[in-house]
Amino acid sequence: xxxxxxxxxxxxxxxxxxxxxxxxxxxxxxxxxxxxxxxxxxxxxxxxxxxxxxxxxxxxxxxxxxxxxxxxxxxxxxxxxxxxxxxxxxxxxxxxxxxxxxxxxxxxxxxxxxxxxxxxxxxxxxxxxxxxxxxxxxxxxxxxxxxxxxxxxxxxxxxxxxxxxxxxxxxxxxxxxxxxxxxxxxxxxxxxxxxxxxxxxxxxxxxxxxxxxxxxxxxxxxxxxxxxxxxxxxxxxxxxxxxxxxxxxxxxxxxxxxxxxxxxxxxxxxxxxxxxxxxxxxxxxxxxxxxxxxxxxxxxxxxxxxxxxxxxxxxxxxxxxx
Amino acid sequence: xxxxxxxxxxxxxxxxxxxxxxxxxxxxxxxxxxxxxxxxxxxxxxxxxxxxxxxxxxxxxxxxxxxxxxxxxxxxxxxxxxxxxxxxxxxxxxxxxxxxxxxxxxxxxxxxxxxxxxxxxxxxxxxxxxxxxxxxxxxxxxxxxxxxxxxxxxxxxxxxxxxxxxxxxxxxxxxxxxxxxxxxxxxxxxxxxxxxxxxxxxxxxxxxxxxxxxxxxxxxxxxxxxxxxxxxxxxxxxxxxxxxxxxxxxxxxxxxxxxxxxxxxxxxxxxxxxxxxxxxxxxxxxxxxxxxxxxxxxxxxxxxxx
Numbered sequence: 001x002x003x004x005x006x007x008x009x010x011x012x013x014x015x016x017x018x019x020x021x022x023x024x025x026x027x028x029x030x031x032x033x034x035x036x037x038x039x040x041x042x043x044x045x046x047x048x049x050x051x052x053x054x055x056x057x058x059x060x061x062x063x064x065x066x067x068x069x070x071x072x073x074x075x076x077x078x079x080x081x082x083x084x085x086x087x088x089x090x091x092x093x094x095x096x097x098x099x100x101x102x103x104x105x106x107x108x109x110x111x112x113x114x115x116x117x118x119x120x121x122x123x124x125x126x127x128x129x130x131x132x133x134x135x136x137x138x139x140x141x142x143x144x145x146x147x148x149x150x151x152x153x154x155x156x157x158x159x160x161x162x163x164x165x166x167x168x169x170x171x172x173x174x175x176x177x178x179x180x181x182x183x184x185x186x187x188x189x190x191x192x193x194x195x196x197x198x199x200x201x202x203x204x205x206x207x208x209x210x211x212x213x214x215x216x217x218x219x220x221x222x223x224x225x226x227x228x229x230x231x232x233x234x235x236x237x238x239x240x241x242x243x244x245x246x247x248x249x250x251x252x253x254x255x256x257x258x259x260x261x262x263x264x265x266x267x268x269x270x271x272x273x274x275x276x277x278x279x280x281x282x283x284x285x286x287x288x289x290x291x292x293x294x295x296x297x298x299x300x301x302x303x304x305x306x307x308x309x310x311x312x313x314x315x316x317x318x319x320x321x322x
Numbered sequence: 323x324x325x326x327x328x329x330x331x332x333x334x335x336x337x338x339x340x341x342x343x344x345x346x347x348x349x350x351x352x353x354x355x356x357x358x359x360x361x362x363x364x365x366x367x368x369x370x371x372x373x374x375x376x377x378x379x380x381x382x383x384x385x386x387x388x389x390x391x392x393x394x395x396x397x398x399x400x401x402x403x404x405x406x407x408x409x410x411x412x413x414x415x416x417x418x419x420x421x422x423x424x425x426x427x428x429x430x431x432x433x434x435x436x437x438x439x440x441x442x443x444x445x446x447x448x449x450x451x452x453x454x455x456x457x458x459x460x461x462x463x464x465x466x467x468x469x470x471x472x473x474x475x476x477x478x479x480x481x482x483x484x485x486x487x488x489x490x491x492x493x494x495x496x497x498x499x500x501x502x503x504x505x506x507x508x509x510x511x512x513x514x515x516x517x518x519x520x521x522x523x524x525x526x527x528x529x530x531x532x533x534x535x536x537x538x539x540x541x542x543x544x545x546x547x548x549x550x551x552x553x554x555x556x557x558x559x560x561x562x563x564x565x566x567x568x569x570x571x572x573x574x575x576x577x578x579x580x581x582x583x584x585x586x587x588x589x590x591x592x593x594x595x596x597x598x599x600x601x602x603x604x605x606x607x608x609x610x611x612x613x614x615x616x617x618x619x620x621x622x623x624x625x626x627x628x
Contacts, residue, residue, distance in 0.1 A: 213439075215435055215437055215439045216441060218407075218409050218427075218435070218439070219435065219497075220441075220452070220456075221408075222407050222408075222409070222427050222428075222429075222431065222432060222433035222501070222510075223429060223432075223453035223456060223500070223501070223504055224428060224429030224453055224456050224457050224504060225452075225456045229456055233452075233456070234441070237441070237443045237444075238441070238442075238443065312443070313484070314442050314443050314484040314485075314486060315442075316442070316486050
C-alpha cells in the first residue's frame with residue numbers, strides 16, 4: 001500500500017486518515033484522563049482513607065494530602081497505636097472515567113434531591129428551550145438585518161457602527177436590568193442569549209453577504225432584474241450556504257452564553273443541576289452534565305452539517321471541507 | 323513577429339475589398355443603426371488625480387453587425403462595454419440604443435462576462451429561465467423556451483445539471499443563451515472566451531458565428547486576441563490606451579462564411595498585420611512599459627538550445 005505523506009501543506013487527507021484522526025482526537029484526551037485516573041504513580045496527590053485506625057478525626061472515604069497522611073501514620077506507629085490505612089487517589093474534583101460514565105446513567109435515573117426539584121432530563125429540556133428561543137429571536141432580527149447591511153451601504157452605515165459598539169458590552173452585564181424588566185423566570189435568560197448572539201450575528205452575516213460575487217449581481221442586472229428581485233433571487237440564494245454555516249457557528253456561541261443566562265434570576269436548567277450536584281460534591285454528575293451540553297451541541301452541529309449537503313447540493317465549498 | 327513584418331509588403335492592403343465583401347458591407351450599412359455612441363468619455367477619480375479612461379469615443383453599429391473591440395491593456399475596452407451595458411456610469415457623451423438613451427442596465431442589452439457568472443444555485447435550465455421569469459414570463463412557458471435555447475447550443479441533456487458540473491466551454495454556452503433568451507437587441511461580450519483553452523476557444527468562436535447568423539442579434543465583442551477579432555468581426559474598433567481613443571474602425575475584408583482555413587488567407591493576414599501595427603505602436607508609446615531586459619546566460623553548458 002502506498003504510504004501517506006503527512007504534513008503536506010494544504011493537501012487533503014484520504015478518507016481513512018480523516019476518520020482515524022477524527023476518532024483519535026477524542027480517544028487521546030480520554031486516554032490521558034484514564035492514565036491520570038488509573039495509574040497510581042502518575043498523579044494521585046492524595047490518600048483516600050479506607051481504615052481510620054486510631055486517628056479519631058479520620059473517616060472512611062475522607063481524602064487528605066499524602067504528606068499529612070504520612071505524618072499521621074508515623075505518629076501512630078511511634079505511639080504504638082493502629083496506623084490509618086488508605087489508597088492513593090486523585091482529588092475529589094477529578095473523578096475517573098468509569099465514575100463519570102456511571103454518573104451518566106445515575107444522574108438520569110436519580111430522583112431530584114428536593115420535592116420541588118427537577119430530573120436531569122427536565123433540566124436539560126429546559127436549557128434546550130432557552131437556547132432555542134434565544135437563538136430564534138436573535139435570528140429573526142439578526143439574519144434579515146445582516147443581509148440588508150451586507151447588501152445596501154446606507155443600511156450598513158446607519159446600523160453597523162452602533163452594533164459594533166454594542167457587541168463589546170458583555171451580555172451578562174444586562175442581567176440585572178433584564179430581571180428588573182422581565183421578571184425572574186425565562187424572560188431575562190432568553191434576553192441574555194439574544195444580546196450575546198444578535199450583535200455578532202448581524203456583523204458576521206453582513207460580512208458574509210458582502211463576500212457575494214458582485215459579478216452575479218451584475219449578470220442579474222443585465223438580465224433585467226431590479227432591486228427587490230435582486231435581493232430575493234440573487235443575494236439571498238447566493239449567500240445561503242455561507243449564511244447557514246454562520247448560523248451553525250453562532251448557535252455554538254449561543255450555547256456558551258447558556259450558563260451565565262441560567263444563573264440570572266432563579267437558577268434553572270442544566271446550570272441549576274450542575275450547581276446542585278457540585279454543592280453535594282457529586283463531581284462525577286457535574287462532569288456528566290457538562291459533557292451532556294457538549295454532546296447536545298456537537299451532535300446538533302453534526303446533524304446540521306449533514307443536512308447542509310441535502311439543502312445545498314450545488315455548494316462547492318462543502319467538498320473542500322468534509 | 324519579424325517574419326510577419328518581412329512578409330507584410332507582399333500582402334494586399336487590408337483596405338482592398340473583394341466585390342463580394344464590398345457588397346456585404348453595403349448591405350450592412352444600409353441596415354438600421356442599432357447602437358450609436360457619441361462623444362463618450364469616462365474619467366475615473368483616483369488618489370493620484372483624475373484618470374481619463376475613455377476620451378471622445380464615437381461609432382455606430384448596424385443591425386446584425388458583429389463588432390469586435392480590440393486594444394492593448396489599459397485602453398478602456400472593458401470600461402466601454404460596461405458603460406454600454408449600463409453597469410458603469412459615463413462621464414460625458416451619449417449612448418443610444420435604437421435612438422433611445424441608455425441610462426442603466428436593461429434587458430435590451432444582454433451581456434456575457436469572462437467569468438461565466440452563472441448562478442451556482444440554479445440548474446442550467448433555471449439559469450436560462452432567470453431573465454424570462456424576471457420579466458414576467460410564466461414558469462412553464464419560460465421552461466419550454468429555455469429548453470429550446472439549450473438545444474441551440476446542444477446542452478439540452480444538461481438542463482438539470484448544476485453549473486459546477488459543466489466544463490468552461492459549456493458554462494459559457496449556457497451564459498450566452500441565458501443572455502439571448504431575453505431577446506436583447508444587442509449582445510455585449512467581455513472577453514468571453516479568455517478563460518478557455520485554445521481548442522475550446524476555436525470551437526466556441528465557430529459556434530458563436532453560427533448562432534449569430536441564425537438569429538437577429540447585434541454583437542459587440544471585446545477581445546485582446548487579434549486572430550479572434552479578425553475571425554469573428556465584420557468590423558473591428560481599435561482603441562489606443564491612455565486615454566482610450568478610437569484609433570481606427572477596420573472593415574475586415576475576409577469573406578463570409580468564415581472558416582479557420584481563412585486564417586492564412588492574404589486578407590486575414592493583412593488585417594492582422596494592420597492590427598498589430600496599430601496596437602504595437604500604441605502600446606510601445608505607453609509610459610512605464612519598458613522593454614524587458616536582455617537575459618544573460620545563466621547555465622554553464624557548452625551547447626546552445628537555439
